[in-house]
Amino acid sequence: MSELLQAVLDSEEKSDLRSLISELRQQEKKYLLRNDILNLYGEYCSKYEKPEQFYTASHLGKLVYYTQEIIQEESSLCFIIRPKIASQEVYRLTANLSIEPMTVQELLDLRDRLVNRYNPNEGDLLELDFGPFYDYTPVIRDPKNIGKGVQFLNRYLSSKLFADPKQWLESLFNFLRLHQYNGVQLLINQRIQSQQQLSEQVKKAISFVSSRPSEQPYEEFRFDLQVMGFEPGWGHTAQRVQESLSILDELIDSPDPQTLEAFISRIPMIFRIVLVSAHGWFGQEGVLGRPDTGGQVVYVLDQAKNLEKQLQEDAMLAGLEGLNVQPKVIILTRLIPNSDGTLCNQRLEKVYDTENAWILRVPLREFNPNMTQNWISRFEFWPYLETFAIDSEKELLAEFHGRPDLIVGNYTDGNLVAFLLARKLGVTQCNIAHALEKSKYLFSNLYWQDLEEKYHFSLQFSADLLAMNAANFIISSTYQEIVGTPDSVGQYESLKCFTMPELYHVVNGIELFSPKFNVVPPGVNENAYFPYTRTQDRVESDRARIEEMLFTLKDDSQIFGTLDDPTKRPLFSMARLDRIKNLTGLAECFGRSQQLQDQCNLILVAGKLRVEESGDNEERDEIVKLYQIIEQYNLYGKIRWLGVRLTKSDSGEIYRVIADHKGIFVQPALFEAFGLTILESMISGLPTFATQFGGPLEIIQDKVNGFYINPTNLEETAEKLLEFVQNCEQNSNYWNQISKQAIDRVFSTYTWKIHTSKLLSLARIYGFWNFISKENREDLLRYIEALFYLIYKPRAQQLLEQHKYR
Ligand code: UDP
């Protein structure tokens, strides 16, 4: 990139750069983000009547395109350039237009200076650097393969196996001897004493099972195999056993990535799983739509049900039926004594439609009952995590009668608890972010001190760093969650290098090229959300009730607004009422467009209708704002706002009723990590307009099975909606076409079956890797522990002190 900068300086574009800088110097902002830079450059090009060719194809145009941030200093400018995904270069452009590369440390000092928090006289600040711990582990080279960790790992491991067969086969042999279920040995027994013997016995066993009828049940020849050294776990029929043994035989003989993956994926090593979702209301009824309770709860519940199903299927296929295997999934959450009519005060709750999946609620210790008896915002939850993990460990061991095989954390708090538990129990740890708050709140790290009272980001970002580095593997819902797009930084990427002024500098927060990252998107609950055309599965009385609720019912306690003309096309949205979800932005977009109001009604399902009913700061602010917008644009008669808590089946039927009315779903979030409502609306057959900021960019293919909107550009959003409505009017089939393509998109790509088989396969491979590579993570884990005790814990204790007086 320095060449590009140099090319600008060496050409006649140097004078353009000079004028652009002079425009920039007139800006009040000292810290310009990409959008500011692009706007400034656009204005510059039109002011000086630059040709289109110059705008994009000049050296300067390219430089601007790659520049993520510009920081103005007295006499120089700092350019933070992202030449490609997941990489960053920093340059200082001096007053006399020469360029100097800047180190990460210099950049972080500069950012501190910008907010007047640079104190060199007080000595150096703590630098956090996780980089050295990744020096000895394999890393992906090509950014396009980021998020495909397991493929990479399989290639890496099979090449090792190929290069040094003796040592690696020995490890494989030892790994196979490990597995048991409730004390019963699986796979191989004492009769096989070496890897040499293993390889001989495998051949014998293959020839034995090959002579059996392919469908013969395993139980009928179990003892023959046992004599040869093989225990249950190879398959439920002669054919399956033969396949599994043949895969092993091939692996021993000529290892390749596919064979390795196929073999490891068959190993019966996971029966008990913990899903940690610690904060907030975790329940099956009456919890959704509350401030902290949205997609994560939906995701984890669906995941638990589908994991159980997959584990049962895997156990059956492995031939474990005779052992009475009962896989168990526990969702670990906090118990909330004052549970506002929900079951969140109940210790144990069975997950519907499962045999052995449970919600286990562990109470917080009673530091101050005013706090711990009630719901605690996710931004305040930090002081309780360590003791929650200690208490949960005991409960989990009792519930499982032993250790779990996999611990999956959810969100920052759950991931930290997962780390503490996994460390104690020596179990594989998987993380799921759902949302990393750092990228949601602009400059949240730079101004953390000002935001601390409300958000406690110092604890949150520290916890993120610790948990994500500790995790054996991380699953993300999209590629861009990890490393963004060519022109926007990813959520994990945002934690790579940043300053927390006066607390620490992060010079390398996470290795984005590590194979620990894997993209595994969620699915959608197909019992609750299905195409509106599937009338045979819909309940007429529910449809009629929801129809009335959406369009005509008068119930001031839960519904605001009466529609003048309920037959107009509904624009529909449903979300928690927080700032980032931006339902107020959608209302404003609707308010500003008379044409849109002429054609459509706006129907919102969101939060509560009254400030005094809400315990959450952001929700209260949004309630006030929504009423202001309704008043300002006189939206009476054109909007309905439902502050209702829906059952699962009602929430499914709502989308379908909107689809019956040929409506549109709009998701206007300022940023959306993934967006389950988008899957729900698409599978229901609703044309969906969703934010271009975040996950929806990967879910939707623009104009094919949905549409992108830029929610910060209200006019453009209104135009896009209007254009769609007009197209539907001109072509009566247009709505149906988009609707059908939306449905197809979800069924082809976002199902829980795909998710759980991939997740379990990852858990096995990473478990195997940990074992076979003898990778010593102890140094990393010790570093993480030290940071936990030296940074996280004292800050958490300070917050706890504050909580004592609430
Ligand atoms: N939801 C709901 N009622 C509401 C708001 C949301 O049932 O009032 C559900 C919605 O159907 C979806 C989830 O909550 O299943 C929201 O998930 P999403 O990923 O869209 O956003 P999040 O709330 O997690 O940020």
Ligand code: LCN
């Ligand atoms: C949290 C969010 O903010 C959403 O974008 C996700 O869809 C949800 O969690 C489930 O992962």
